[in-house]
Amino acid sequence: MRRLLAAMGKPKPSDAGAGLVTGLFSIPEGMAYASIAGFNPIAGLYAGIVPGIVGALTARTVLMITTLTSAIALTSQSVLQEAGLDPADPGNVATLTLLAGLVMLLMGVLRLGVAMSFVSNAVMTGFSAGIALQIITGVLKDATGYRPQGHNRLYQLGDWIVHIGHWQLAATLIGIATILVWALARMVHRLEPVALLVAMIVVSVAVAVLGTDVELVRDIAHIPAALPGFSAPDLPAVPHLLGGAVAVALVALAQAASIGSSVPNPDGSRSSANGDFAAQGLANLAGGLFQSLPSGGSLSRTGVSVSAGSRTRWAGVFAGVLLALVVLTCAPLAERIPMPVIGGLILVVGAELIWGKRHDIMLVLRTSWLSSAAMVLTFLATTQLPLQQAIVLGAVLSLLLYCVQAARQTRFRALTRDPRGDWHLAEPPERLPPGDVTVLNYDGTSFFAELPHIEQALPRTDDARDAVLILVLRGAPDVPSSSMAKVIRRYARELHNRGGRLILAGVSPSLERVLRMTGIERELGPGGVVPAEGAVFAPLNRAMADARSWIASRPGGEAPGGDNRHAPPATPT
Secondary structure, X not given: OXXXXXXXOOOOHHHHHHHHHHHHHHHHHHHHHHHHOOOOHHHXXXXXXXXXXXXXHHOOOOOOXXXXXXXXXXXXXXXXXXXXXXXXXXXXXXXXXXXXXXXXHHHHHOOOHHHHHHOOHHHHHHHXXXXXXXXXXXXXXXXXXXXXXXXXXXXXXXXXXXXXXXXXXXXXXXXXXXXXXXXXXXXXXXXXXXXXXXXXXXXXXXXXXXXXXXXXXXXXXXXXXXXXXXOOOOHHHHHHHHHHHHHHHHHHHHHHXXXXXXXXXXXXXXXXXXXXXXHHHHHHHHHHHHOOOOOEEOHHHHHHHHHOOOOOOHHHHHHHHHHHHHHHHHHHHHOOOEHHHHXXXXXXXXXXXXXXXXXXXXXXXXXXXXXHHHXXXXXXXXXXXXXXXXXXXXXXXXXXXXXXXXXXXXXXXXXXXXXXXXXXXXXXXXXXXXXXXXXXXXXOOOOHHHHHHHHHHOOEOOOOOOOEEEEEOOOXXXXXXXXXXXXXXXXXXXXXXXXXXXXXXXXXXXXXXXXXXXXXXHHHOOXXXXXXXXXXXXXXXXXXXXXXXXXXXXXXXXXXXXXXXXXXXOOOO
């Protein structure tokens, strides 16, 4: 315990204030997120207590706040719904939370934080926009009294607009009043971090004073004035929720992945994606046993905490403790909150999410049509498919986008040398010149999708008698590709049949082993494979010397020397 406290450091006075603001901000957001996903609103508050405290104590990103987010809540609802399980059953929720926590912890322990970098910005932007639409359409009934029809979210939004005459006047006016009070509170600098809370309190009090007859929180759920109790998982539900738990974990981790780079540690220490993954896993493993919904790092809640002056981990701890006190003392009052107020607050959250992504959306649209297509497809998937399926589709789109871009970037560049001895990059020749040495540098990933492009880029061997091609593979990946080995073998045989020779320079140990085991090294002959060395140009120098000797040994051959591009560097580095 002493070591833990020493690692946390002493709390700063500003940490207490930041914890207070963050805790108050979490009350309306936590209740709203839980409500929109069909869970008891109290579960949204519980998600900020135990997970919030454990996450604050263990995260490598010191100021990260771990709690429920809208995307996590909606994904959890979708997973339980697809599995045919009741989201109101505490055992089902506990099972899902614990499984998601286990997946997060394993990803952290196995150091799979780099996997999140393969989820492209285009896909995450489309997913976030789709989540925002789900948030908005999910509370249209609460905010206006009319439940839109249809399965597709875009269709629901259109149906809601068309049936404006079916909106209930009282609910609609309360929802509008909530948004107006929120907007006015944001104009006051000191009230900006708690504008949602101000709107919730002011409009709820006004509805109670006026006696307006609308649906209240107590009409849909009971909020006990007690701390979260022990909640045992339902083990028979594990097989039904395992795949969905992976989806929940991926959503949570993808949302939290950008926090470390956005919020640097005040003490100068470096954050770690793997450490944050493990911390969120521990937070869910602890929270799952105490009635918490799945949780993850929240960029919005972290931003509120930082803006309010947080400097150490204690800010997150204080926020969790404050939430616990609020639940103990103010739970009966929370039951009196009108549902149109909750609906208005969630409409604000959804609109803010879309507004916050406007720059990312425009950036993707201006980048390339492939990125734009990935963003649009992911967005459409979230409006039609269950979220866990949309997540898988988005991940597949990210991988396809990466593969296409990687294949496009692969190329050969000729290495030429000027009279001063400086080396330059140039376009590769269309044909290998006979009786001469050509040097090409390979820059790629050895990914099989790029191979047709690679073979087309290699110089033709129509008149390659006594020609030598030196292929510099120093930039090739350490993980060799069998497909790449096949290309090398085919080209080497083709060149050999034309009376030429292929030499590979700067070969990594792993690729050299593959060439030896597949017999390609033997086919290339002595000196055909020149291993990489510490000196960058040393393998190329050796390959150039071997190439000249080979040409000179050919019948009627003469070592090339007049062409500048074939001379070795004067001073290897």
